[in-house]
Amino acid sequence: MLCELVGKRKLAEKIYDFTVQCPEMAKNARTGQFLHILCGGEAYLRRPISICDVVDKRYIRFVFEVKGVGTDALAKYELGSRLDILGPLGNGFELHPEDKNAVLLIGGGIGVFPLLFLAKQMKGRATVLLGFRNKQSVIMADEFATVSRNVFLATDDGSFGYHGFVTDVLKNILSSNPVSRIYTCGPAPMMKLVCQIAGENALPVQASLEERMGCGIGACVTCTCTVGGQRKRVCKDGPVFDGAEVEWNG
Known part of the structure; x- marks a missing residue:
């Protein structure tokens, strides 16, 4: 969807805080999910960025760090611009309201x-x-x-x-x-x-794991990791996994 950029702040050096208007995405968003954003410029592939917050079930907020050409191009968008966003994607955190401690x-x-x-x-x-x-x-x-x-x-x-x-x-x-x-x-x-x-x-x-992604919907199998002895796609099967089952590198 094309989502209007309605809020933009620079929180720190290379850290930007964006808010986009996207009621349909906002209503369906869950904690731990992410957006796949077409950044423009010289970046051909979309960039996955975690959802930071949902406001009034109409707006989604995401915060990102400028790391390369994609996020650098994204940081240059001005208020009123329309961002090409796919989302919300992935499996987020599971809530357990029954927890006593x-x-x-x-x-x-x-x-x-x-x-x-x-x-x-x-x-x-x-x-x-x-x-x-x-x-x-x-x-x-x-x-x-x-x-x-x-x-x-x-x-x-x-x-x-x-x-x-x-x-x-x-x-x-x-x-x-x-x-x-x-x-x-x-x-x-x-x-x-x-x-x-x-x-x-x-x-x-x-x-919540982070890996380089291509498609963001599980088709390209770029963002794989090993969980419970099986290869999993971070974008489709995650990004949130049972930490006890993740095979960490190193």
Whole structure:
């Protein structure tokens, strides 16, 4: 669909926050799904970008980092432009309102973006753990604080929040708090460790994977990964998988 760009902000260096008007997509969007966006310029293939939020069942918000020619072209669109978007795509996070104990949302870097919509769906029940390189890269912490019970921040260099990795914060919380389940999105090494810690504590964990995509609908088999001993397509079978079944590289 052609969706009008009605909101545009630059949150940090190379980080852009877009809101598009697309009622049909917004009504069907689930947490953890993504949009496949035709960026224009020299980018021939669409780019997959996670849904950050849905507003008033009419607007979809997505936040992205400029990494190459595709996202660079996307960042140059101005308000009123129409973006060619396919979506919402993929299988998102599964919600479990029956959970009695804390539910942890763990994000790292640009992986924090899709967790905001999930936190809102939790209606205040989620505890959010966010990890960044340094104070300058901390994004959206205030927004998470408005929709989550507790928000913990960690930076690699200690310039803001806890000095260390977000997985260290996770271990501290698990040592003294009952937890029902974990959701995570971020760099693969971080998620691998989160899933390992979850396994050691017999906790279910859902992980949102990121892979290079071609078609975005499962036809080209470009974005495969191994889950439960089988090859899966991140775009069609995921991007959210049972973290205990993901075979992490490295």
